[in-house]
Amino acid sequence: MLEEKSDVIEKEYEIVNKKITYEELLENIAKLKNKEKIENIWYLIYQYYKNDSNWNKKLNQDLEGLKYTNLPQKLEQRNIEKLYGNKLTTSISRLEKYRNCPFSYYLQYGLKLKEKEKLQVHNFDTGSFMHEIIDEFFEYVNQEKLELAELEKEQIEKIVENIIDNKLTLNKNYIFKATEKYKLLVRRLKRVVSQSLKYIIETIIYSDFSIEGTEVEFGENGKYEPIILNLEDGKKVEIKGKIDRIDTANEEDGKYLRIIDYKSSSRNIDLNEVYAGLQIQLLTYTDAICKQEDIMPAGVFYFSLLEQMEKAEKRISEEEIEEKIRKAFRMKGLIVADVKIIKMNDNTLNSGSSKLVPAGLTKAGTIHKKWTNGVSSEEFKILQDYIYKTIKDISKEILSGKIDINPYNKSGKTPCEYCEYKAICGFNPRYKNNKYRFIDKMSQDDVIIKMSKELGCKK
Ligand code: SF4
Structure with missing residues (x-):
C-alpha cells in the first residue's frame, strides 16, 4: 500500500x-x-x-x-568616456558578443581582462591555421596561373602538403612538430584541408562566381571603407573587420556578390539569431559591400572545414560514399531565393537539391521551398535594414554604460558554457534578477514580419 x-x-x-x-x-x-x-x-x-x-x-x-547581489551597476558617464570616448571603434563579432551577454563584453573589451596565457600546444588554433592554408592555396593558384577546373585531387594534395610543410619549417611558433601526437595532427590537417579544397573548388567552377578576394578587410587600409554610423548626441560607431572570401559574378543585369565564411565547426544562418543580434556579421558585410560598390546580393554562406565521415547501414559503392561526403560539404547559409540566382550559384542544377548551395528546384523549374534556405530580394533588404537598426541599438547600449549580466538562452544553449568570466559574474539563474534572455523560435516568415513591423514603427 x-x-x-x-x-x-x-x-x-x-x-x-x-x-x-x-x-x-x-x-x-x-x-x-x-x-x-x-x-x-x-x-x-x-x-x-x-x-x-x-x-x-x-x-x-x-x-x-542573503543581501548579496551580483548585479552590476550601470557605468558612470566619466568611466564610459574613459573607456570608449565619443566614438565606439569595434567589430561586428564584438557587437555580437555584447548580445551574447553584455557583462562578458564589458569584461573582455571594456576592462580587457584576459586569462593568463600558457604556452601549450593545445592552444594551437587549427581554425586559423586552416584559413591561412586555404588563402595561400588560392594565392599560389593565381601566381602559377593554374586553372581551378583542371586541378586533379593529387595535385591539390601536393600543393597543400608543400604549403603546410613550408609554414611549419619557417615559423618557429609551430612547436607541434616534435611529438608523434602532433605529427598525427599535421597529417589530419593536410587531409582535411585537401578534402575541403576539392569541394570549395567545385563551388567555384560549377557557378558563375569567381573569387574577388580572400581575407578582405574593412578599415582604413582595407579594400573597403570602415562602416561608420552616426548615433545620437554626436556619437559614432566605426566598424572594422575581415571577410574570409568574397565572390562576384558579372551577369547581364549587373554584378552579384556572395560572401563565404570558413568555419571549423558546423554553422548555419538562423533568422531568430539574426533578429536577436547574435548573427549579423555576414549580412552586415554583404550590405556594406553592395552599397560601396553598387552590387546586388546573391547570398551569404558558411563552408565547414570539418573532416566528413559518413555512416552506412550496408555496403555502399565508392560513388555513393563520394555523393554523401559531397552533400556533407554543401555550403550552408542564406541564398536570395530567385531561380536565376540559384542557378548562378550552381549552374549544374536543373531540378532537385543543389550539391553546392542550400537551394533546390522543382521539376517544373520553380524554387523548391523545403530544400531552399532563402529569402526574396525584398526580404533580404528588410534583413539588411534591420541589421543597421541592431548595430545602432547595441552601440547605444554600450555607450550608455549598460553592462547587465544577461546571457541569452536558445533551447538550453547559453554563452555561459564556455565563458571564461564565470567566476567573476557569479551568474546563477536561481538568484533574484539573474535571468536568461530567451531567444524565440519563430518561423522565418514570422521573423521577417516582426522585423519589418519594427522598422515600420521606427519610420
Ligand atoms: S558566465 Fe554567462 S552570465 Fe557570466 S559573464 Fe559569462 S556569459 Fe555572462
Whole structure:
C-alpha cells in the first residue's frame, strides 16, 4: 500500500536533522525575501536557531549573505568616456558578443581582462591555421596561373602538403612538430584541408562566381571603407573587420556578390539569431559591400572545414560514399531565393537539391521551398535594414554604460558554457534578477514580419 511520491517538481521540505533543516531554513528565508509564501513552521524553526547559541552567529552571517547581489551597476558617464570616448571603434563579432551577454563584453573589451596565457600546444588554433592554408592555396593558384577546373585531387594534395610543410619549417611558433601526437595532427590537417579544397573548388567552377578576394578587410587600409554610423548626441560607431572570401559574378543585369565564411565547426544562418543580434556579421558585410560598390546580393554562406565521415547501414559503392561526403560539404547559409540566382550559384542544377548551395528546384523549374534556405530580394533588404537598426541599438547600449549580466538562452544553449568570466559574474539563474534572455523560435516568415513591423514603427 506504499504510495510513491516525488518532490522533483514541487519541493517538499522535511525536518530531518539540524544541518539539512538549517539549509532549508535559508532557502525559505530567501523565498520570503522574494515575496513568496512559506509555511508557518519556518518562523518557529527560525526562532529555534536564533535561540541556539551554537547556531546564532552562523545564522546572522548567512542573513547578511542573503543581501548579496551580483548585479552590476550601470557605468558612470566619466568611466564610459574613459573607456570608449565619443566614438565606439569595434567589430561586428564584438557587437555580437555584447548580445551574447553584455557583462562578458564589458569584461573582455571594456576592462580587457584576459586569462593568463600558457604556452601549450593545445592552444594551437587549427581554425586559423586552416584559413591561412586555404588563402595561400588560392594565392599560389593565381601566381602559377593554374586553372581551378583542371586541378586533379593529387595535385591539390601536393600543393597543400608543400604549403603546410613550408609554414611549419619557417615559423618557429609551430612547436607541434616534435611529438608523434602532433605529427598525427599535421597529417589530419593536410587531409582535411585537401578534402575541403576539392569541394570549395567545385563551388567555384560549377557557378558563375569567381573569387574577388580572400581575407578582405574593412578599415582604413582595407579594400573597403570602415562602416561608420552616426548615433545620437554626436556619437559614432566605426566598424572594422575581415571577410574570409568574397565572390562576384558579372551577369547581364549587373554584378552579384556572395560572401563565404570558413568555419571549423558546423554553422548555419538562423533568422531568430539574426533578429536577436547574435548573427549579423555576414549580412552586415554583404550590405556594406553592395552599397560601396553598387552590387546586388546573391547570398551569404558558411563552408565547414570539418573532416566528413559518413555512416552506412550496408555496403555502399565508392560513388555513393563520394555523393554523401559531397552533400556533407554543401555550403550552408542564406541564398536570395530567385531561380536565376540559384542557378548562378550552381549552374549544374536543373531540378532537385543543389550539391553546392542550400537551394533546390522543382521539376517544373520553380524554387523548391523545403530544400531552399532563402529569402526574396525584398526580404533580404528588410534583413539588411534591420541589421543597421541592431548595430545602432547595441552601440547605444554600450555607450550608455549598460553592462547587465544577461546571457541569452536558445533551447538550453547559453554563452555561459564556455565563458571564461564565470567566476567573476557569479551568474546563477536561481538568484533574484539573474535571468536568461530567451531567444524565440519563430518561423522565418514570422521573423521577417516582426522585423519589418519594427522598422515600420521606427519610420
Ligand atoms: S558566465 Fe554567462 S552570465 Fe557570466 S559573464 Fe559569462 S556569459 Fe555572462
